Amino acid sequence: MLVSKAEVIVGMMRKQGIEFDVVTYNTLMHGTCQLGRVSTACELWRKMLASGKVPDLVTYSILLDGLCKSDELEVALKVFQEMQNSRLQLDIISYSILIDGLWKAMHIEVAKELFLLLSVSDLKPNFYTYCTMINGLCKEGLPDEAYQLFKKMGDDDYLPNSCCYNVMIQGFLRNNYTSKATELLTEMVGKGFSAGLCTATLFLDLVLYGKSILS
Numbered sequence: 001m002l003v004s005k006a007e008v009i010v011g012m013m014r015k016q017g018i019e020f021d022v023v024t025y026n027t028l029m030h031g032t033c034q035l036g037r038v039s040t041a042c043e044l045w046r047k048m049l050a051s052g053k054v055p056d057l058v059t060y061s062i063l064l065d066g067l068c069k070s071d072e073l074e075v076a077l078k079v080f081q082e083m084q085n086s087r088l089q090l091d092i093i094s095y096s097i098l099i100d101g102l103w104k105a106m107h108i109e110v111a112k113e114l115f116l117l118l119s120v121s122d123l124k125p126n127f128y129t130y131c132t133m134i135n136g137l138c139k140e141g142l143p144d145e146a147y148q149l150f151k152k153m154g155d156d157d158y159l160p161n162s163c164c165y166n167v168m169i170q171g172f173l174r175n176n177y178t179s180k181a182t183e184l185l186t187e188m189v190g191k192g193f194s195a196g197l198c199t200a201t202l203f204l205d206l207v208l209y210g211k212s213i214l215s
Contacts, residue, residue: 020051026058033066041066042075055086061093068101076101077110090121096129103136111136127158134164138171146171147180162193169195173202 025048032040045063048055060083067076080098083090095118102111115133118125125133130153137146150168153160160168165188172181185195185203195203 020048020053022048022053022056022059025053026056026062029059029062029066033062033069036070038066038070038072055088057088057091057094060088061097064094064097064101068097068104071105073101073105073107090123092118092123092126092129095121095123096126096132099129100132103132108136108140124156125153125158127153130156130158131164131167134171135167138167138174141175143168143171143175143177143180162188162196165193166196166199169199170202173199173206178206 025044029041029044032038032044041063045055045059048059060079063079064076067073067079076098080094083094095114099111099114102108102114111133115125115129118129130149134146134149134153137143137149146168150160150164153164165184169181169184169188172178172184181203185199188195
């Protein structure tokens with residue numbers, strides 16, 4: 001409804017010869033993506049380029065997020081390539097959005113490669129990037145790699161929260177790293193965090209049956 005009203009206003013602006021700026025395009029793209037109309041957002045982006053306007057990081061972040069959430073990973077990768085070829089200085093937000101989308105689409109190696117590119121691009125992962133990577137690696141049965149990032153996260157002054165601890169502990173339990181899971185649980189509780197339902201269930205099953213329910 002809001003986008004429909006916006007489109008009416010846009011039509012009126014065009015009739016009056018009012019030229020769109022980057023902020024206007026970004027606002028419209030954000031609205032259409034929120035409604036799942038990513039193809040409309042892409043069309044707005046193309047019109048933006050045709051009009052001579054230069055997309056900024058906000059433009060690309062909106063587009064990447066919309067494309068990833070709509071499972072348009074191939075298009076998202078092409079957009080990201082265009083970003084890299086532009087004069088824009090890419091930020092961690094753009095990388096994080098794409099890395100998250102790649103994990104969710106099971107493009108594991110590409111996600112890992114993109115993460116490694118951060119250091120080449122003089123960018124540091126943020127809290128969201130670390131959590132995305134740790135979660136993905138744990139789900140793929142790679143708890144050792146995940147734990148390396150878990151520790152590096154603290155070294156970079158991003159303290160793991162309750163969610164991050166639970167994900168890491170569950171990753172250990174699913175791969176039968178019982179002692180490491182127990183150590184991390186003790187550490188987590190010592191910092192005032194609580195075990196989530198899934199974590200508690202996995203530990204309970206371990207006590208009752210001597211193995212993880214997912215092993």
